[in-house]
Every structure is written in structure tokens, then in C-alpha cells.
Amino acid sequence: MTDPERHPVAHSASSDQLLAFIQFLRGKKIPVSPADTLDAIEAAELLGYSDRNLLKNGLAATLAKSSHELATFENAFDDYFQLASNTPAGASASEEPFAQPEASQNLSPLEGNIPPQNNADPLEGLRGNALFDALESQDESALSVAIETAAADVKVDEISLFTQRGQYVRKILDALGDEALRAAAIEFEQSEPAAFEAVQALREQLRERVRDRVERAYLIHASAQTEDLLDDSLAKLKLGNIDHSQMARLKRLMERMARKLAARHGRRRRRYRRGKLHVGETIRKAVATDGIPFQPKWRKIERKRPQIMAICDVSGSVAAYAKFLLMFIYALQDVLPRTRTFAFSAALGEVSDLFDTLPVEEAIEKVNLKYGGATDYGRALNDFSELALAEVNQATTLIVLGDARNNQADPRLDLLSEMKARAKKVIWLNPESARLWGTGDSEMLRVKRHCDVVKECNSLNQLARIIDQLLSDRR
């Protein structure tokens, strides 16, 4: 980029491209604030755009805020600059297949790839048409700039659907002035077959480039939106219905939701710790300093340490939901107060330890293996009472996850009501739709009376909302 003529264009194009890249990163769920953007631009200016690795390292330092963001960033950087390397500012224009390095630097003389018939000059009439000249002389930079400008004019970055590609290609071609070339081609078609061929070949080349540009826009902008759409619908779907192939995505989504909740609620954790002045203690401390109270002592606001006990049905019908509740709870370990988890289908046992020592997935598998079977709420509640009821107090929130279908056995609601009396709150989450409660062997309507809150809970969104609620009224 030594040519002074070219420099300003390339320069502003670089930072434009950086902005476009940041947009791309946001699509990949890396949050980049305007301040980060400024930092990134500053860093890029300082390091220059010519060394791709250097630029990558510098941008990573300003844009990727954690190790998982770093991994995403690195992939995104490689993807993006692979895709975007056709534009004039791409640091590696040489990778571009039909770039001709000399052509892009000095406005080159006519290249030989135009059929020789052009001496006969039916094409002369077209010379002077900027688009035609650029195509004929293979002027990379002029073409790229023209395409970029046209692309910006028709707002190709707003592309959101795969099927819109053709439409955008058309729009860009129109904006470029392809119409004139087309008219000329039609004119030549009968009279000058050679000139017709030449023009059509150039037009085809142009179309190819525009198509590339549109596809790039689609990949960069629309694929991010498609991701959003997919995530959105996944969060709304019943967890039990989600196909196994979507599990990885679902897990990512859940982790992201959990991180969000953790960030929101972690902040609140100790805000109101300090209470009023503790006069007595302050005076007692002041004895050492001749009665002058140097160190004010404050009362601590005493808060009972809250506790959550989650009791999950892990029998076949509900297992999928239990898995997600448990995963959510453990993803939130940092902000949730002391948590104890119990699993049952017939017998009930505490599984907190499993989660402390094993990765979540493994732990859940173990839980299923150990406690899975035919459901018996009566027995489960009885086991729970023996195991942990003594530790349930006014600071305890009990969460029960289950469909309350008890195969006609006695659900021991007396135990549930005792739990309710002792606990701060009993929340029953039922993955079944509320319309089905009370039908068949469902005891839900009776269970409802002994709980503080009953909620239908079968999608990730509902789950997140409930946990958000739980964290909000903790105080």
C-alpha cells in the first residue's frame, strides 16, 4: 500500500472492515461494547493491518474477554478474513483466486484475456462506460470498490434469508449499471457474435463476483440471525421433545442463560451487608485510643443463610427435565446459596456429593442409574423426611420436580404439608402441561394445595424464568 492515491481508500476500508468484523463477532455472541470497539481500532492502528497474526493477537486482547470467548474469537477471525479476503482491504488479497497483484496496484494496460476481435471495435461504443472499462482492464480495486459501494447502496447487509440471495444479486447488478452492458449484448447478439461473447463473458464474471459478495453477506449477517432464531425456538420447545442431535446446542444455550443469570444475581450478593453504627462496640474499641472513637464499628445485617433443596424425579417420564433442572442449578453454584439435591423414583437419596465430584453429565447418568425406576412419591417423601426434614427451616426453599403421577399409590401428602410448614417455600415444578393436571393418576390438584407455588415447567425459558424469580426473592 505504498501508492499514495490508494492509501486513504484502503485505510478507511480497513477500519470499516474492522467494524464489520465486530458486527460479525456480535453475531457470534461475543458482546463488544462501543468502548471495546474504540480500543480495538486503536490497537489495530498501532499494530497495522498488514500482519494478519499480529492483528489477530492484538484484537484478541481487546475483544475476547474470557477463554471461551477467545476460542470463539479465533474461529471467527479465521472464518471472517477467509470470507472477506476478496475486498480491497483484505490483508491477503493475494489469496484471492483471480486477483492479479500488478493489476491492483498500477492501473494496468489492457490484459490479453479479451478476445482479439476487439480490434474490430464493435466494443468501442462501450468504452468510457466505467463498469465496462474496469471489467475489461480487470481493474481489481475499481471493481471491488464499485461492488462494495453498490452493495452498501442496496443494503446487502440486511439480508436475512437464504432465498433472498438472487434478489440482492439483481439489485447490486442494477446499481452497478449492468443494464447498459445487457442492452449492448442484446444489440450484438445478432450482428457481432464475437463481441456478444466477450460482453457476456465479462458480465458473467461480474455476476460471479456479485454473487460471492452477497453470499459473504449472507454468511456473515444472516447466519448469525438464523442462529438466534434457532436458539429462540429451542428455548421455547418442550425439553422432552428436543431431538438428541440438538443436545449440544441446547447445552450451550443453557450455559449462556445460566451465565447471564449468574452475572445478574451475583452482583447483588453482598450489597447490604453493613448495617447501622454499633455504638457499644465503637465505644469499647475507643477505650484503647483514650476514648476517641477512631474506628467506628457497624452492625452486620444478620441474614439467615438461605438454602435450596431440590428434589427431582428421575423416572423415565421426567428424567429429561430433571437433568436440565440439575444442570441449571449446578451451573449457578456460584450465586445460588447452599444447595442440596435429592433424586428419586422409588427410593430417594442425596446426590449433592455426586455433583461436587463429577462433571454434571456423568453425575446425572449415575443418578439415573442409581435411583431410576417406577415412581413412588409416597416412599420418596418418606425417605426425604427421614433424611433431611430436620434440616429444613425457615431459610429453606424446597423445589420438587415431578409429574405427580403416582401409579394410584398414596402420595403421602401429609408429609408434604409438614414440609411446607417448616420450609420458607415449597415450589413444585411439573413438566406436564397444566391441562393434564389431575387427569388419570395425576395427583397434581391435591399436591397443589400443599405447595406455595406450582408451575408448569417444560422449556428452557420457563426454567430460566423460575430460577430468576427464585434468585430475586432470596432476600
Next chain:
Amino acid sequence: MSTSDYPALDELNAIQTAFEAAGYICTTRIATVIKLAAALEKPVLIEGPPGVGKTELAKTCAQVVNRPLVRLQCYEGLDESKALYEWKYGKQLLYTQLLKEQLGDILDGAKGLSESMDRLHQFGDVFYSEAFLEPRPLLKAMGAKAGSVLLIDEIDKADFEFESLLLEVLSDFQVSVPELGTINAESKPLVFLTSNDTRDLSDALKRRCLHLHIPFPTVELEARIVASRVPDLSQSLTDQLVRFVHAVRALDLKKAPAISETIDWAKSLILLHAKDLEGGLVLDTLNVLLKYEEDIKMAEGQLPKLMASAAA
């Protein structure tokens, strides 16, 4: 481009050479971030598993730029009186005693309460003044005349509120003392924060920092590190050792051995006059590398495989 206060950190190659001379092998990524930190005057947040040289990076940096290193070790309950400043209570107390004795002279001949108060007000208020201020690490770093290197170690161990306290220091290089007003840095320090990722840091803090993630090194890099730290160890033994450690890291361990442990191991091999990495020797010294009984057991079980990959 030498607009920064730390001209030693202007050029990437110069950084790498200087760090290497100080015994720290730094990758281009690390060098880039350090250059940016000096040029953009931004703190660097270093993350990565324990023992990859996060703290060491800050120490070496202080050595390279030849400025004092001010270190603040974070822990739960760290507050401003330990991180920022504290009043010298004892001296303040003496001062009040002095004042009491002088009071007679000052108020001599004053009529009525209001006149006495006026006189008292004329008397300079030195009770809360810099003379009675005891600087703690953050304030000390701000006060260093020719700049300094501030290392805030294991920021993830500190409480959430402490992060907010740091924001002012990190973005504006200033400290507010309510009784005195704002104290600005004499010369902007280079700031390093390290985190072991035990919890998520606040977005506000992250936003103000450059990010550097140091992973476990590659075999080649670690061999260079060991060679620079333990030069007495023969080349072939160094290679074997590093390959062995890498194979160990691939196991499912409670705590993977860090670079510092590789170096310790290399040193112990020297003490034992080892010529070659062989089974019995490895068994005897495995406890330098691995810190949990279960991990050692597992490595012992896999020994033949590990030895094979070390020899490769």
C-alpha cells in the same frame, strides 16, 4: 511511536529479546499484549491455569522496564484500608494530644464561644492530611515518581465490591480519598491483574482491561522455557522430560502439572545426576510433578505408555 512511559516496550522483537534475557520466554501473543498495554495505557488481565507464569510475567516486566514492582495479593475480605490507604491512627492520636495542650495558647484571650470557634477554624486542618496517610499498594503504585509495575494477583479471590474499588484505579489511574479528594498517578503504572478463573469477573472490570489468556505451552515452547531456567540439564533429557510432562497432562488428573512443576522436576533431576529418563527414577520423583496421591497412582499405572511418549 515512543510516546509511552516505557520505551523498552515499544518494539515486539525488543520485548521478546528483553524478556528472554530476563529468563522469561514470551510468545508473540504475549509480546503483542504487553506492547499494547504500554501504548494504550491499559491494564492487562492475565488468565490461565495455575503455574503457567502469570505472576512471573508481571515480575519479569518490572525487571525489563526497571521499575519497582508493587504487588497486591488478593483474598476474600480485602478492603480499601488494606489495598488503598489507611490513616495513621497513632500519629493522629498524638496530634490531638498536642492540639489539646496547645489549645490554651490558641484560645488565649478569646471572648465567647463564637470567637473561640473562629480561632479554631483558622488553625489549619491537618488531621486528615497526606502527612497522616499510610499508602497501601494501590496508592503506592500511583505515587511512584517514574512509574511502576502494579501486580494485582488473583483478583478472582477478592470480593465483588473490591472490583468496583479497582475501577477508578484501572481506568483513570487515580484514587479518591474522601477526606482529601482525588490523588492522580504521578506517572501511569503498568498494571497486571491475574485470575485463575475461579469465578467470573464483572463486565465493568473486564471492559477496562486487555485480555491475555496463557494456556499450557506447546512442547517446543516448554522445552525452551526449561532450557532457559535449568541450563545445566542436557538437551536430550530436557526434551524427554517435557514430552513426558505433556503426556501426563493429557491424563485425566485432579491437578495437571504446571510449568513451575516441570522446572522443579528438571532441577531435581540435576540434583540426582540423572543422565536419562528411566522408569525407576521417574517413579521416585513423580511426587515433584504430581501433588495428589490419586494422580500419582494413575500416572504410575500408565507409566510404560508415558515413557514411550517421552522417548518418541
